[in-house]
Structure formats: structure tokens, C-alpha cells
Amino acid sequence: MENNIVNGTERWVSLEEISTHLGVSKDTIRLWIKKKTIPYHRIGRQYKFRLSEVDAWVESGKSADADK
Numbered sequence: 001m002e003n004n005i006v007n008g009t010e011r012w013v014s015l016e017e018i019s020t021h022l023g024v025s026k027d028t029i030r031l032w033i034k035k036k037t038i039p040y041h042r043i044g045r046q047y048k049f050r051l052s053e054v055d056a057w058v059e060s061g062k063s064a065d066a067d068k
Contacts, residue, residue, distance in 0.1 A: 004051050012041070012048040021051065022058070037062065 004011055019026045029047075032038035039053040057063055 010050050010052055012043070013051060015047050015049075018049045018051075018054060022054070 004013070013021070015026055015029050019029045022029075029038065033040055033047055038049075039057050040047050040049055042048075
């Protein structure tokens, strides 16, 4: 993935980019959003993510509970 810091600010990534980053399907990301397990932000009708928040979520072990 390209550099995620632009002018000192972390850029937002799309649902497609976060699914690629995590190696899971877009449907899996949508399921996690529905269950409110993955950290996300809604901007209009789109879901956006910060890689730092999602990586921290994975590292915390909370992602292991996302499919339950």
C-alpha cells in the first residue's frame, strides 16, 4: 500500500483498500461494520478507515472475536 501519511496527516482508506490490507473480502469487512467490531467512520454513504486504527484493532486481538 502506498504511503498513508500525506502532509503529516494520515489519509482515509476505502473499504476496498482495507479489505486488501487485511486480506479479507469486502463482504467480511461489511459484516464487521454491521457488527460494529472493526473501527470505521461513516462519511456520507461511504465507510472510511484509518490504517493505524485498524492495525491497532488487529494487534489488540479484538479482530479474533469479529467472526463470532
